Amino acid sequence: MPLLMAVSSLLFYWAFAYNLVRTDYSKLIMLYTSLFVLFYNIIIHLKHNTKALTYLAFGFRAIFIFALPNLSQDFYRFIWDGRMVLEGINPYLHTVESFISQGQFPVTQAVELRAGMGDLNARHFTNYPPINQLCFTIAALFASKSILGSVIVMRLLIIAADFGTLHFGSKLLEKLKLPSHNIFWYVLNPFIIIELTGNLHFEGVMVFFLVWSIYLLYTNKWMLSGVVFALSVATKLIPLMFLPLFYQWFVFGDANIIKKTPLKLRQVSNSDVSTNDVALSKTQLALSLTPRHDLWRGMTKLIGFYAIVILTTLLLFMPFYSSEFINNYSKTVALWFGNFEFNASLYYIAREIGYLFRGYNEIAIIGKATSILVVCFVIILSFFRKNKTIIELISAMLIALSFYYFTATTVHPWYIAMLLILSVFTKYKYPLIWSFVIILSYLAYVNVNSMDKSENLLVIGVEYLIVFGVFIWEVFIKKTSSSLEA
Template identity: 85%
Template sequence: MPLLLAISSLLFYWAFAYNIVRTDYIKLVTLYIAVFILFYNIIKQLKHNTKALTYLAFGFRAIFILAIPNLSQDFYRFIWDGRTILEGINPYLHTVESFINAGKYPVAQALELRAGMGSLNASHFTNYPPINQLCFTIAALFASKSILGSVIVMRLLIIAADFGTLHYGSKLLEKLKLPVHHIFWYILNPFIIIELTGNLHFEGVMVFFLVWSIYLLYSNKWVLAAVVFALSVATKLIPLMFLPLFYQWFVFGNWNIIKKTSQKAPQEDSKNKLDLLPTPRYNYWKGITKLIAFYALVILTTVLLFAPFYSSEFINNYSKTVALWFGNFEFNASLYYIAREIGYLFRGYNEIAIIGKAASILVVCFVITLSFLRKNKTMTQLITAMLMVLSFYYFTATTVHPWYIAMLLILSVFTKYKFPLVWSFVIILSYLAYVNVNSMDKSENLWVIGLEYLVVYGVFIWEVFIKKAPRFLEA
């Protein structure tokens, strides 16, 4: 049976890599459902054979090596940025259109790359942080005149990051006394294989550095953990929102206990079982000092990574580009679409700028609340808090591309929550968002989006507030 499941998966992944187009919706969804069912059964069959699961995970990735991504066009911009850096051009200071409109072609295959990335991407400044840019530059170094060559190099880098995630994720699961095979809910997941290896999204590199950093932190190597955490931030900015959550880990974590004072045992008829436990005492100022040093190292390392690209124009261009995600773009959102409709009802036009800012304020308030009012003393509690913060951010965001939830999925591996795994299955519906009977209608099909989030919110509410409420509030 495992052999049959593996061969079937290989065939389906080959179809995904070389025999599908984004607009072939029925085939896309059918293949994805099939490969996801196979993935689930493979893990169930081989959960005690992690070596076989490892071979399968990277065997499936190998199928995509020679494939040009067919569900995303972002990789064209990746190639452009890497090649401009090799030419000594700061990619943060120029849009693609500024070169093309001036009749300048600073890199090989400039017109082909511009056509591939599309006008929207070409008209904006790049928003990819330095570690991303390093990966793009490595691809340009080895394949400066071949799009396929650049794709292969970037794909190998992403696969290497997955190897790192598998290694440190497994070790972290062992330390947390959780089943090691749980890491394959991420590594072997078709969503991860297709979106990251197949479509060349570098969330996998960000995930690798974050998992490595968490492992180092749990091993009490907080200095190196801070540097590696900064590498995750310098790949994608998302991990920045986790920084406040480290407060309780550093101040009230087990490593910082200086003394345990025993309490008098209660009478046998005492109902307060907590009286049986010793009361821990913490070296508060030692924890605060390490926390501040951790933050300083993260910020300093991040700044140093951005430093080679620094200029006044860079600050202006980068901040404007990042702001676009909060005030201009909208895709596959949930609560935002409800707020947008309310805005239409009362104001008569799209209030995305106001709603985007309000959502950002809500996220900040939520992060602060979880940082100080929820128990985040143990590593499991800390990772669970990260999962909840990121979930809240995506639930309120104006734009949620499929590959964004890779971080949610890896965090869930170290917790008891499975709604990100369910989301990785139904996320395929986001590719159907523009299926409309009238081909002139370019708006998203909100019925499709609604179905996706009906499933996600249903599982989320069941796990967090009904079935497992105490785990979120205390564990």
């Protein structure tokens, strides 16, 4: 049975990679659903054979090696940026359109890349951080004249990152005494294979550095952990929102536990000691074994960790620094909060309320308000939620990021990769469900060939009805039921 499921998966992945057009919605849903059902059953059947699961993860990814991404066109911009760097041009200072509109072609295959990436990408400045740019440049270095060649190089980098995640994720699960096969809910997930390996999204590289950083943190290598955490930030900025959550871990948590040397009970006879003396000695022994925290030491390490992360991140940005860079980059990042909207949930409800009272789209105001709300929520999690163990810390990251995506104006499918990897180390499974129903977001523009380009809110509503239903069950109802039973 596992062999039959593996062969079926290989055939479906091949069809997905080489014989699927994005607008063929029926085929898209059927292939993805079939792959997800097979993925679930493969793990159930082979969860005690991690070697076989690893081989399958390699094999499924290998199918995509020579395929051009068919669900996203972002890779054309990746190639453009990498070739710009290789030409010695700062990609943050120029839009693609600024060259093409003047008849200038600074990189090889400039016209094909511009046509492939579309108007939206071409009109705006790049928003991809330095580690992303490094990956793009490596692709340009090895394939400066071939789009497919560049795709292959970037795909190999993403696959390497996935197996780095497998390595450190497995080691972390082992240390936490959690089932080792849990990591395959991420590594073998069709969502991860298709969105990261297939569609070339570098969330996989960000995830790798984050998992590696958490592993180093748990093994008490917090300084090196800070450097690696900065690499995650310099791949995608999202991990920055986790920084406040480290407060309890360093100051009151496992990172700052100090155990006293146990006292030895005096060997005495009944004739020369009273019962009270023996009780006192036992009390001293118990106190000596009780963990304590050095607050000053914890705060020093926390500040040191923050300093390492911030300084390393700034150093990685330094090669691109200029006053224009700061202006262009900040404006581009701000677009995600005040201009773009896609596959949102609570934001769309707030938008409809804005239409009702003001008569127009309030995205600029709502985007700023939700940003402030997310910051406040993360601070509350940092100080008022118990985040003292590594599992509690990871759970807090998961809840914080979920809240951000629930309120965000734009939630592209590949964003869910971070939620999925964090859930591997927790009791929550709603990100796994989301990784399945997220395929519905590709059906949002069902009127792609007509004049009506608005999203289908019914499709988005079904997606989030499922996600919120599982989320509320796991986080609130199930937890309450367990407490009542206890």
